Amino acid sequence: xxxxxxLSRTPTAWPARYELLDGIRGLAALAVVLHHVGVExxxxxxxxxxxxxxxxxxxxxxxxxxxxxxxxxxxxVKRIRRIYPPYILAVMFFAITRIVKSARDPGFxxxxxxxxxxxxxxxxxxxxxxxxxxxxxVQNSKLFVAAFxxxxxxxxxxxxxxxxxxxxxxxxxxxxxxxxxxxAACLVWNWLIPGNxxxxxxxxxxxxxxxxxxxxxxxxxxxxxxxxxxxxxxIGVLGLTCFGRVLLHTTxxxxxxxAMIELSxxxxxxxxxxxxxxxxxxxxxFILWRPVAAxxxxxxxxxxxxxxxxxxxxxxxxxxxxxNTPQVLLVAATVAVHVMLGAIFWVFCERPFLxxxxxSPGPMAPVPEDVRPQQANAN
Numbered sequence: 001x002x003x004x005x006x007l008s009r010t011p012t013a014w015p016a017r018y019e020l021l022d023g024i025r026g027l028a029a030l031a032v033v034l035h036h037v038g039v040e041x042x043x044x045x046x047x048x049x050x051x052x053x054x055x056x057x058x059x060x061x062x063x064x065x066x067x068x069x070x071x072x073x074x075x076x077v078k079r080i081r082r083i084y085p086p087y088i089l090a091v092m093f094f095a096i097t098r099i100v101k102s103a104r105d106p107g108f109x110x111x112x113x114x115x116x117x118x119x120x121x122x123x124x125x126x127x128x129x130x131x132x133x134x135x136x137x138v139q140n141s142k143l144f145v146a147a148f149x150x151x152x153x154x155x156x157x158x159x160x161x162x163x164x165x166x167x168x169x170x171x172x173x174x175x176x177x178x179x180x181x182x183x184a185a186c187l188v189w190n191w192l193i194p195g196n197x198x199x200x201x202x203x204x205x206x207x208x209x210x211x212x213x214x215x216x217x218x219x220x221x222x223x224x225x226x227x228x229x230x231x232x233x234x235i236g237v238l239g240l241t242c243f244g245r246v247l248l249h250t251t252x253x254x255x256x257x258x259a260m261i262e263l264s265x266x267x268x269x270x271x272x273x274x275x276x277x278x279x280x281x282x283x284x285x286f287i288l289w290r291p292v293a294a295x296x297x298x299x300x301x302x303x304x305x306x307x308x309x310x311x312x313x314x315x316x317x318x319x320x321x322x323x324n325t326p327q328v329l330l331v332a333a334t335v336a337v338h339v340m341l342g343a344i345f346w347v348f349c350e351r352p353f354l355x356x357x358x359x360s361p362g363p364m365a366p367v368p369e370d371v372r373p374q375q376a377n378a379n
Contacts, residue, residue, distance in 0.1 A: 028050055
């Protein structure tokens with residue numbers, strides 16, 4: 001279906017389940033792994049896609065909870081149960097790898113303080129940034145694993161959505177209204193502080209998350225052509241305005257205009273996801289898409305453990321392949337090892353905590369990560 005035909009058709013509310021997101025999440029996770037193994041340097045933009053997908057899925061979950069009579073407590077318990085057990089197990093896995101490395105390399109020390117442990121186990125590493133802002137969130141020195149910075153924001157997103165759900169139930173304020181009001185304020189924040197100053201608060205990435213939330217509402221609750229066209233115009237104007245500001249900036253664009261670059265890119269992603277919705281079931285049914293969707297199912301596990309196992313995965317790949325293997329095959333084997341480790345972790349450390357209905361197609365709650373500078377957390 002062409003975009004013109006899509007706009008001219010009589011709108012209907014789509015089911016909340018957007019099958020294509022599984023595979024897109026898998027491709028984004030693969031791009032992040034490729035970044036960390038040194039194949040490309042664009043993984044950061046794949047990370048931003050996770051925020052949009054998360055906004056869609058978490059809003060869908062909250063609205064479902066509201067319709068079924070659930071409240072703040074039920075919503076937060078589901079979110080905590082979804083994200084924390086695999087995360088805690090991943091932190092334990094990381095600690096074991098550090099202990100082993102310390103035993104093999106006397107010059108390597110892993111001696112975090114009690115406060116470091118507390119912050120990492122509770123995903124509150126961002127508190128340190130409140131008092132010492134940094135240019136990029138991945139540079140937070142309190143992180144055991146640099147990629148875990150994004151979970152700090154996810155944790156706050158869940159809490160904020162939970163509070164919006166509570167306001168919708170007790171004060172009769174529609175969640176969408178609260179979300180858009182907060183988004184407007186956070187967009188002002190992004191416009192005034194587009195880069196080089198990260199304090200760890202959710203406001204820095206709320207608009208990114210809200211793009212996915214808006215996508216959910218326009219696809220699954222709005223059934224008017226006027227509403228949907230207004231959505232397309234607003235997202236398009238947002239993207240063009242942010243991109244225009246980037247073009248007018250002449251020095252250190254990536255650092256100083258970080259938020260503007262991200263929002264211009266994600267505006268395009270959001271529009272693409274809107275127009276791909278009618279094709280979701282057809283694409284996800286293709287046999288060639290199934291491995292991509294399967295990768296999406298284990299994307300959280302892959303995210304959790306891949307960065308601190310870079311050396312391990314590379315060593316395994318080198319031992320499996322003969323000497324003088326072409327670099328491209330070595331990289332492919334290394335990525336395959338990462339996927340294998342992620343799949344094993346998913347089976348034993350993530351799958352037991354998934355709802356039964358979610359186990360086959362994969363988890364509905366995607367979690368992002370980042371890739372800015374290469375960190376020294378590799379095994």
